[in-house]
Amino acid sequence: MIERILAPLDGSELAETVLPYVEYVAARTGAGVRLLTVVHSEAERAQANAYLLAKRDQLRGRTVEASVAVVQDGEAETILAEADAGDANLIAMSTHGQSGVLRWVFGSVADKVLHGSPRPLLLVRSRPAGARPSE
DSSP states (O other): OOOEEEEEOOSSTTGGGGHHHHHHHHHHHTOEEEEEEEESSGGGHHHHHHHHHHHHHHHHHTTOOEEEEEEESOHHHHHHHHHHHTTOSEEEEESOOOSSTTOOOTTSHHHHHHHHOSSOEEEEOOOOTTOOOOO
16 A cells, blocks of 8 residues: 655656656555655755745645655665655656756666665656646
């Protein structure tokens, strides 16, 4: 049974394509959601926290219980550590994120998470904004 979902986001629209799927699973299982953003400097922390709080409020508005975490470290390592610490039953992430240092391109962060975690992993291919999973 899925009780806790970890959803890493990097602030990009592409990474956010996982959110409708997270909402869908959480609404049907009653799972809580932990939104996570990894930053590389203390200067990024406030902006990342504000971003996650807005996404949390959107989920809560749809009756999905959600919390947030902003961590300064490496992406894949932090995702795996947060999944362990929060005892996540599912890690849900997009196969693509933003380009550059924070990119979550399959073969990079998603691949490391896939091979580094014994937990189920829901990988969602990026898609046009506004598209939602079908019932």
